[in-house]
Amino acid sequence: MNTNIQEIKDLSIGFKSQKGEQISILRNITTNIRKGETVGIVGESGSGKSTLALAMMGYIKQGLFTTGGECFFKSLDLLKLNNKELVEIRGRKIAMIPQNAGQALTPNLKIGYQIEEALKLHTDFNKVEREQKSSELLNKVRLPSPKIMALRYPHELSGGQQQRVAVAMALAGNPELLLLDEPTTGLDVTTQAHVLELLKDIAKDTGKSMVYVSHDLGAIAQVCDRVIVMYAGEIVLEGPVRKILKEPIHPYTYGLLKSIPKLSLSGLPDSMPGSQPQPGNIRSGCSFYDRCNFSDDECKVKVPELKYLPEIDTSVRCFNHSELTSKTNEQKITSDSKKEITIDEILDLKDVSISYAKQGIIDQFLNKVTDTNPTVKDINININKGETIALVGESGSGKSTILKSIAGLLKTKDGYIKFDKEKLLSGDLKKRSSEDLRSIQLIFQNPDESLNPNHTVEQILSQPLKLYFGLTGSKLKSSIAELLEKVRLGAFYMSRYPRQLSGGEKQRIAVARAFAARPDIILCDEVTSALDVSVQAAVLDLLQKLKEELGTTYVFVSHDLAVVKAISDRVAVLYQGRLCEIGPSKDVYQFPSHPYTEVLIGAVLEPDPDVKPKLVAEDIVEEKPPEIGCSFQGRCPRILGEKCRQEVPPWQIGENGNAIRCHINIEELKIQQS
Amino acid sequence: MENSKNIFNENPKSSLAKVLDIISTMASKPSGFIGLAILIFHVTLAITSPWFAPYDYKAINPTLMLNAPSSEFWFGTDSLGRDVFTRTILGGRTALTITFFGSIIALLWGGLLGIFCGLVGGRIDDIVMRIVDAFLSIPWILAMLLIVSLLGTTTEVLIPALGFFYGKGIVRVARAATHDVIAKDFIVSAKARGHSNLSIIWNEILPNVRDAILVEGAMRWSWMLLGFSSLSFLGFGVSPPTPDWGLMISNARGLMSFAWWAVIAPIVGLSSLIIGINLTADAFAKALGIDRSTKAPV
Structure with a gap:
């Protein structure tokens, strides 16, 4: 056969x-x-x-x-x-499961209907059988309570659940x-x-x-x-x-x-x-x-x-x-070239909370606080000169939100951000001085979006140079050439448009634009997520080299724990806009650690069929952070009970210098996790 | 994927080369070619006609009233004995000039206000857009009649008045086009760098919305031409004896049953120009990669 x-x-x-x-x-x-x-x-x-x-x-x-x-x-x-x-x-x-289930499902039809439609098309079942089969399928893809799920619309499901529905639909025709x-x-x-x-x-x-x-x-x-x-x-x-x-x-x-x-x-x-x-x-x-x-x-x-x-x-x-x-089989042993960071604070986030809720006119007038549960709350991070600090977490953890508020694109609700020890950074972009704006630059996730498609590379790079240093003519041109050299691209790139560049080259231009301002701090928002792995490695290498050369401080936001481990000196783990753990990167990746860090590390996929991910927690997606208690109470595999639901956990300092915010005693955690 | 190879070999082009490129793309399709040909014909005619018009456009001759087309008077004569051919080839001059400058004014104020509203958003945007909506709800012809009867029918009044009334629509298009790019990271990046609103509009937004606004402006031009001719038809556009298609149609419409030639010539002139502009604008949009059939801008 x-x-x-x-x-x-x-x-x-x-x-x-x-x-x-x-x-x-x-x-x-x-x-x-x-x-x-x-x-x-x-x-x-x-x-x-x-x-x-x-x-x-x-x-x-x-x-x-x-x-x-x-x-x-x-x-x-x-x-x-x-x-x-x-x-x-x-x-x-033959059935196909698409990449983005959110876009593959019809937004205004219920899940159950869409699955039954697939069954109608591909099988000869009658109506009753179809209904039964559709709940069977939803059960098979491990969606909780299929009967209720069938009555929902795609937007009421999380990304993972949508993907499961897509799998169920593909399985409909057997x-x-x-x-x-x-x-x-x-x-x-x-x-x-x-x-x-x-x-x-x-x-x-x-x-x-x-x-x-x-x-x-x-x-x-x-x-x-x-x-x-x-x-x-x-x-x-x-x-x-x-x-x-x-x-x-x-x-x-x-x-x-x-x-x-x-x-x-x-x-x-x-x-x-x-x-x-x-x-x-x-x-x-x-x-x-x-x-x-x-x-x-x-x-x-x-x-x-x-x-x-x-x-x-x-x-x-x-x-x-x-x-x-x-x-x-020769495994190159890379020495840990990260140098010790001297304690020289450049950025200080103190009790920062950020809320997306808009106050109504009347509430504003009455000075009423409407949002008691802001998206980001109680963030305390000190960032030292020349270090790379990474903010890690899943989508909705508030990492990009924090980055935006450092850049001045979002106002903080409470707390303050201090730059260079004494200067308070205003939450309003318009109130920041040009010098402050120059000192903090952003690099975005997707270079296709962050570079103006109608500008040449020269025009793109000349924006910050003209704005901050007033360069013109041949001085401007030579500075641009120098920048291009710095990001390992030649001066002949100047006349090209972004569409004529590859993904990696585009991101290099974005990096060059950030460095054009000669900033002290660069905020990197998922800068390698849109790139291929081989390109990602090259961009990370470039960022590391530029940092060593110029002593820039990076605030690096990523969902990829392996990337973060490779590039960062310190890591802050966030869940639902609250800090869970913060510490030197080599220690955060070691136990004992916060249960959420444990979940995250366990889920990392290594390109090795013998290393299996450890699935410790349910993949529920929480819409809002809990009003009281620990932010991770909803998914925590090690939850203690009422205490976690009622009280905000205290900070505990581990032996390696990482701080963990958990009710479980740190020694106890160590025993449980080993 | 189709263009990937060409793109990588593409050399930077001068702006003149880009314009020529766009025009040759427009002319490569039959509809675009016809549109461009009609438009160029009309514009050349309007510029050169005073030099070769066979008769004096205002010479009244009672003995030649309503003569049918002949070898002497190609398009016949009107009720005052004036040569219809002369008046037809001269009749587009005023309309074209006034509406051309009117469109430019409409483009400028409509485009800039639209981009500004799209950029700043919030309350200012709300207020401005409601005012624009309020103006859109006023029948423009009544408002125009009011302005013209108060201020007179001079060019200095007609151009800004038409420019104002036809710019309202452009505000909405420019604002919608701005909303398309405003959420992109390169705008956020410019904001975070601390560029002024004016610099963001000029450097970041304008190059990305320019095409959409230009196409809209070209369409508005043809509408404005029709609107201006309607004004003339009602007697509020060009004052006699200046030849104008709208006015000619108005004067000769009562005699249509036995002197059709006096009406047909200006009608053909006006409608062919409007069709020409419309076809050109469509071809222009396609050459720039904007498909008006699938995406309505407002």
Whole structure:
């Protein structure tokens, strides 16, 4: 019996450019999906992984066309079927789970109705059976009380719950193959870990085949049996998950794994030079030649074939893979280069609370305090000159809110922010002096949004230079060139528009713009979240080097604990706008720690199939912080009882110097957590 | 994806090259080509017609009343014996000039006020927008008649008055376009750096809303042309004997049943110009990447 559920043979997909040239996005893809296995497709953005996944259900995006090859589902060539025949297959045989479930669900239809609609389309059940089946499905994806859930609208669910509903809808037609396109990207760490757990169990229970597309090797490691690594539209490595992630024999995979920050390592990850070639710019020879450390002259002219190595059940597209096998296991030991921070306070947040609630005119007049439960409350953080302090937490933890109030974009409700020991920073941007504004600069998450699309790089960088230093003419030009040099870009970038740059280059421009003001403090708001891992490592490295060179202080906001560990000196963990734990980063990642920190660290996915996340708490999403008591009472796995619900926990200082805000005695915590 | 390759090879272009680029894109589609051709024809005609008009536009000749088109009088003569061809080719001059400058005024005040309201938001925005709404609810023709009868029908009155009444719509478009970019991080970034509102409007917002406002302005131009001709038709636009399409239609409409030529020529002139402007504006929008069919700006 044929065990392959899907066979892809020599598939190439491309488009015609305006000049009429044929440009390929996928080149000669040959692979199989076996019955009951979960295959991960990994690659950076633009590697063609989503195009491949869509082709697996016979869908080619508009403007693209197949230039050769076949895609068999059982014995049917999906690419030769007409629409009517495809409708029969999609949903019933092959189903897709989209990346952003919030956008995939119809906002004004109830969850139950949407699932029943999927059932109506893909099954022959009658109305009563459908109702029963839909609750069964909701139960299967572990949504609490399916009957009530079915009556809700998508916006009443959290991101994780929406994703579960999307999984339930995909399962409605009882398909044999499930395609998942980045199903957990954009979810919080704890939610992500739970959703992955669910997907894994579904695969095990039902014996369905799954194709899991992701850029996140951590997620791939958790759910997949086999991994396909894509680069510039080609498969470069394919094999069992353990082989690929533990002993990668392709230089790209090797570099990719090296560039992922891990909790088990300290210091910054290695970065990979260069970037993936754009479709149409692929020259002769190996497409990874430019960035490869193991390349020789042969790689430059000859394209390596995907070679199957039966002894390790792996296919690899590299001439020199044998060289890598021996080198892989050498783990570079990065010394902890972080220097000791002298206590020299630059920023002092004292009892800061911030509220989004707007006071009405009458309340304002009566001087009534309407919001007793502000979004951010009682934040006390001292930041020293030259250190990197990270604010960590899930979405809704108030980390960006705090950052905005430091930048002056949000008013604080209570407390104050002091800069350079004596200067009180006004909550009103307009009241801050130009000097104060210059001293604190922001870098945003998404460079696509933070750079004006109608400005050239020169115009972008000249804004702060003109504003703060009044530079003009040749002085301005030379300063811009200097800045570009500083962020490892050449002066020839000046005349380019943001759309002509890659993601990493754009973020470098954003970094350059922040440094143009010669600031004392730079506020980094999730600066690497929108970037590919290899680019992320390079940007982190750049930030670290600039800091060492210029002595800048960073306030670094991130949801990624591994990134935070790599770059920060000190970490503050936030939950629902309240501080849970603060301390030197090496200590915060060690026990004893606050139960919330414990939950967060437990949920981090390592790109290693043998390291499983520890799911200690429920992935409930709380809308509002509790009025009284500990902020984490709703989800705490170690809750003591009434005390936690009634009293705000006290600060306790651990032996390593990290402060924990918990009712549980610190010694007790240590015993419980070890 | 389609353009990725071209984009990476793209060199910085001078602004003149960009304008030529846009025009050639506009002319590459039949509708845009026709629109541009009509518009250019009308503008050239308006500029050059005084030099080749065959007759004096105000020469009244009772012996030549209501002559049908002939080789001598191509479009015939009107009820006062004036040559309709002469008056038709000259008839667009006043309308085009007044509405062109009117549109520029409308663009300037409407665009800037709209961007300002979008940027500052809050109470100022509320108040200004309610005032604009209130003006929108007044039938413009009545208000225009009132202004014109109080201040006279001189160009100095007509241009600002038309500019004011047609700028209200642009306020809303500019404000909506500003709201699209205002939440973007590059504006937040400029605010956090401490740029003044004026600098943010000029450097950050204007380059991103310029296209939408220009297209809207071009559409308003054609509407204003129709509005101005209506005023003339009612006798409040251009004063006789200056030739004007609206006025010509008004004078000759009673005689339509037996002297159709005196009406048909100005009608064709007016409607072809409006169609020309509309087609050009649509092609302009498409060349800039704004699709008016799927996204209504107001």
